[in-house]
Amino acid sequence: MVDVVLLLAVALLAAGVVGTVIPLVPGGLLSLSGVYFYWWQSGFAEPGTVTMIVLTILGLVTLFVEFFAGSIAARAGGASWTTTGLAAVVGILLMLVTGPLGLLVGLFGTVFVVEFVRAGDVNQSTQSAIYATLGILASTAVQALLTVSILFGFLIGVFVF
Template sequence: MTALLWTVVVALVAVGIVGTVLPWLPGVPLVFGALLLAAWIDDFQRVSAFTVGVLAALTVVAVLVDLAASTLGAERVGASGRAVAGAALGTVVGAFFGLPGLLLGPFLGAVIGEYTTRSDWSRAARAGIGTWIGLLLGTLAKLALVFTMLGVFVTAYLL
């Protein structure tokens, strides 16, 4: 039974890492859930409740980064709320087209959203770039936090 649970942990971590990049999977919460399950498997002997609390705090930070990243990128260049919504929709639609869709979808969505608000291509392009950079930096920050969580867990488990 323990081997099966550890297999579930590894699978959840792998899906969580992928979900950190893909918009429709709750990546960071999946990784946290996997690490919580892993700590529970050992009855919190190797990974303490305190460590799980640290992992929970890192999860909250990652979720907040995810929520704030595109908004901050868009605000930095003066984009409208419609540009941010367009970027989110573009991310979801773009995911169906693989890596090129994930890279271009948020940009095109933000450009279209901004253009429908202000009818200015120059401003729309700036909004697209700002929103895209925000999403990219947010994704990189989430990945860094996920790997930090894994590092904290492995360190606690091995010590």
């Protein structure tokens, strides 16, 4: 017989992987939810302590990347915190209207315009906008790899250890 608890946990973990590529869906949080739901339902017996520690750390790193990687990339490109905040708001609003492309265009355009107004340097504004946009794309890739690692780590922890 199929274990319903295991199926629900794996469904949450799979939703976590998918959620990393869908803006505003907390992939890391869904992954951790699946792991902790199964652990709780198993009476805190499966997966083992070491596996839980590793999966928790991976989940927390995923959440950190999800929330801060774009801002860190924008700052690395020279954008101010104000620019980063404005770009996030505009990107999210445009994403709601036009989808993921709106997020990228809104982010790039906002960083470019605000940094150009602030510093008057086309090259620096372009660099900041490129860093911010590539940072968002890279953070999505990293989140996907982390959530896939959590999914496989969970399955190995449950079935092997």
